[in-house]
Amino acid sequence: MSDVPLTAPSTAPAQTQTIAFRGGGFAPHTHRWVGVAVFVVLILIAEWGTRTGWISALTLPRPSDVFKTFGELYSSGLLFKHLGPSLARLAVGATLGACVGVSVGVLIGLFSYIRSGLVPLVAALFPIPKIALLPLFVIWFGIGEGSKYALIAFGTFTPTVVATYAAVDNVDRTLIRMGQSFGLSWWSIVRKIVLPGAMPGILSGLRISLAIAIILLVAAEMLGAEYGIGAYILQAGSLYDLERLFAGVVILSLLGVLVSAIIAMIERRVLGWRT
Amino acid sequence: MDIRLESIHHSYKEFEVLRDITLDIPKGKIVCIVGPSGCGKSTLLRLIGGLEKPGAGRVVQVGAPPENCLNPLTYVFQDFALLPWRSVRGNISLVLEDHRIRGAEATRIIDDVLARTKLTDFADALPKQLSGGMKQRVAIARALAVNPAVMLMDEPLSALDSQTRELLMDDLVSLWCRQPFTAVYVTHNLHEAVRLGHSIVVLSRRPGRIREIVEIDTPLEERQMGDTDLDLKQKYLWQLMRDEARAADAELLNV
Ligand SMILES: Nc1ncnc2c1ncn2[C@@H]1O[C@H](COP(=O)(O)OP(=O)(O)O)[C@@H](O)[C@H]1O
Ligand SMILES: [Mg+2]
Numbered sequence: 330m331s332d333v334p335l336t337a338p339s340t341a342p343a344q345t346q347t348i349a350f351r352g353g354g355f356a357p358h359t360h361r362w363v364g365v366a367v368f369v370v371l372i373l374i375a376e377w378g379t380r381t382g383w384i385s386a387l388t389l390p391r392p393s394d395v396f397k398t399f400g401e402l403y404s405s406g407l408l409f410k411h412l413g414p415s416l417a418r419l420a421v422g423a424t425l426g427a428c429v430g431v432s433v434g435v436l437i438g439l440f441s442y443i444r445s446g447l448v449p450l451v452a453a454l455f456p457i458p459k460i461a462l463l464p465l466f467v468i469w470f471g472i473g474e475g476s477k478y479a480l481i482a483f484g485t486f487t488p489t490v491v492a493t494y495a496a497v498d499n500v501d502r503t504l505i506r507m508g509q510s511f512g513l514s515w516w517s518i519v520r521k522i523v524l525p526g527a528m529p530g531i532l533s534g535l536r537i538s539l540a541i542a543i544i545l546l547v548a549a550e551m552l553g554a555e556y557g558i559g560a561y562i563l564q565a566g567s568l569y570d571l572e573r574l575f576a577g578v579v580i581l582s583l584l585g586v587l588v589s590a591i592i593a594m595i596e597r598r599v600l601g602w603r604t
Numbered sequence: 605m606d607i608r609l610e611s612i613h614h615s616y617k618e619f620e621v622l623r624d625i626t627l628d629i630p631k632g633k634i635v636c637i638v639g640p641s642g643c644g645k646s647t648l649l650r651l652i653g654g655l656e657k658p659g660a661g662r663v664v665q666v667g668a669p670p671e672n673c674l675n676p677l678t679y680v681f682q683d684f685a686l687l688p689w690r691s692v693r694g695n696i697s698l699v700l701e702d703h704r705i706r707g708a709e710a711t712r713i714i715d716d717v718l719a720r721t722k723l724t725d726f727a728d729a730l731p732k733q734l735s736g737g738m739k740q741r742v743a744i745a746r747a748l749a750v751n752p753a754v755m756l757m758d759e760p761l762s763a764l765d766s767q768t769r770e771l772l773m774d775d776l777v778s779l780w781c782r783q784p785f786t787a788v789y790v791t792h793n794l795h796e797a798v799r800l801g802h803s804i805v806v807l808s809r810r811p812g813r814i815r816e817i818v819e820i821d822t823p824l825e826e827r828q829m830g831d832t833d834l835d836l837k838q839k840y841l842w843q844l845m846r847d848e849a850r851a852a853d854a855e856l857l858n859v
Contacts, residue, residue, distance in 0.1 A: 602730055
């Protein structure tokens with residue numbers, strides 16, 4: 330450095346000012362309690378509104394009444410009578426759809442002919458409202474559990490396929506070249522490089538697929554189901570029994586939160602390697 | 605085992621990348637390939653290792669690879685190519701598993717290569733916990749684990765800062781001195797080339813042809829920083845490359 334001072338020495342000390350900070354924001358964090366607080370506040374507003382008459386009882390059931398209905402449902406044992414078959418349908422249908430979806434997605438991601446053949450087909454199937462096909466499924470698989478499994482499985486299948494082949498496409502090619510350069514077998518490359526590399530995309534696809542499976546659960550129980558959350562909601566809906574309707578809807582929401590929490594847990598365990 | 609390239613030509617569609625490359629890679633020597641960027645160095649390395657087919661000419665292997673060599677032609681990549689979901693140990697065991705090497709035998713090999721690359725304490729770390737220099741040492745350990753006949757290194761130190769690069773060059777030299785290996789070492793850094801190369805192949809700008817092969821006789825372990833002889837060689841190489849590099853640079857702008 331030179332010895333010459335950069336500024337001319339002045340008699341009065343120069344004015345000082347702290348540089349203002351302008352680098353904040355654009356980095357959202359999750360604060361768990363904020364989410365809970367939003368729920369609590371909304372419920373409290375609804376409770377207060379319905380009590381004061383500001384919200385009429387026909388518009389919205391009183392949350393405390395919904396809670397009471399829920400309590401009755403639980404104490405009468407009906408809750409598990411409805412929940413049991415629903416969870417079974419969800420488990421069988423979603424597992425079937427997700428497994429076939431992941432397999433087909435991986436095949437599309439790996440083979441040119443399968444990709445050329447199936448991508449347009451999947452694009453054609455994706456926008457079909459699966460509910461519209463319910464009569465068809467009843468004819469194919471009967472009015473029993475088969476058609477319900479099929480509807481949920483089919484609804485889970487398409488988003489899983491799309492998410493999976495996009496995830497396989499996004500696997501770092503240099504890792505695959507590395508595997509080839511060390512002479513790994515095709516099957517080893519798929520198992521040890523492609524599948525783990527695609528796992529983040531597959532899991533975030535599963536989040537969406539499973540939410541769709543819960544939506545379709547209600548549709549599947551529209552026909553010939555005596556017990557099930559969907560059947561319960563539909564019965565309540567046809568009687569305009571808003572308390573029971575809401576109690577059922579709350580169960581579905583909780584189911585959604587639970588599924589999402591389970592996937593988040595799997596992600597934390599399986600994807601700990603991500604930076 | 606030696607490698608011989610016999611008049612290799614290569615093009616991508618109409619785009620000629622390599623022209624008439626004939627080159628010998630003798631056993632136990634490090635051959636450096638330098639040239640301006642885009643002249644086809646990485647392409648040449650992919651051709652040597654069989655990751656790509658040459659348009660004309662052929663790559664031949666002279667003699668048999670040594671016994672207990674699992675993967676004769678083994679790459680070390682510029683971006684490390686480590687599996688982020690496997691630990692250091694897991695990344696090395698990946699290349700042994702397909703050769704049915706598991707259990708005690710695998711542990712022996714992995715411990716040996718980790719010791720040789722000074723990684724013993726990091727065996728269970730994940731790649732995201734390692735610095736760039738460490739990651740490249742893991743990649744080198746992985747390459748050593750398959751006991752390669754020829755190591756194909758594509759700018760292995762280019763992603764690292766200059767201090768780490770010096771340290772890793774020292775490591776490579778001591779690895780070679782303890783147990784000479786054969787390597788094709790692609791770089792655009794002439795300092796690396798004169799430090800590590802027994803011979804240095806200068807490629808012209810695209811289409812890459814061999815402009816000159818510069819031999820350096822000073823043994824690797826005696827090459828110090830500030831060695832006037834090496835400095836002269838480096839200066840000479842830079843003179844060879846300067847015009848090519850400038851022309852290549854101008855060419856890229858015209859694309
Ligand atoms: N797969 C490819 N398809 C088409 N062009 C390619 C491909 N790979 C490399 N090239 C082109 O070939 C030239 C040489 O590439 P490369 O071997 O990577 O050069 P270097 O490693 O010397 O910088 C570049 O101009 C690059 O654009
Ligand atoms: Mg390159």
